[in-house]
């Protein structure tokens with residue numbers, strides 16, 4: 001399933017140029033794709049399995065491969081939120097939404113908000129925005145702090161970069177990623193149109 005999701009997310013523009021990433025938890029194991037490879041071409045034999053402390057459990061076929069740079073960030077969502085899958089998107093809507101400023105994106109009273117677990121139509125969705133770093137793994141500490149500070153969020157944005165989204169399993173993580181992508185796109189368009197909710 002991880003490879004299939006990589007193909008789908010690449011087709012959506014969420015993993016262009018080998019960016020982005022996905023991981024799925026299976027009990028105490030976390031499966032992650034390798035770093036710097038074309039996500040739409042990742043095969044089962046290329047995947048790593050690590051434990052929740054990041055220790056290697058199953059290596060990929062090619063020993064030259066390295067786990068995705070997102071791996072320490074994925075582990076925070078698994079440990080702090082009992083996530084079953086985490087998606088990292090470089091989608092344009094997420095990235096553009098962060099360029100509009102602020103330390104969090106806020107949006108409410110849109111039907112699609114119901115697609116986020118624990119949220120109703122009238123709830124305000126608050127997605128924290130982190131400042132980007134030179135290396136992806138350097139985001140791990142600020143991501144952890146943002147997850148702790150925003151117990152209702154299922155996503156954290158990174159300025160001029162993208163978004164991390166999680167769910168209790170891959171199905172919910174995929175649904176959340178699609179809903180957030182919709183909300184980020186609408187947020188940008190609302191600002192263009194000069195309307196607010």
Ligand SMILES: [Zn+2]
Nearest residue numbers: 019020136162
């Ligand atoms: Zn990234």
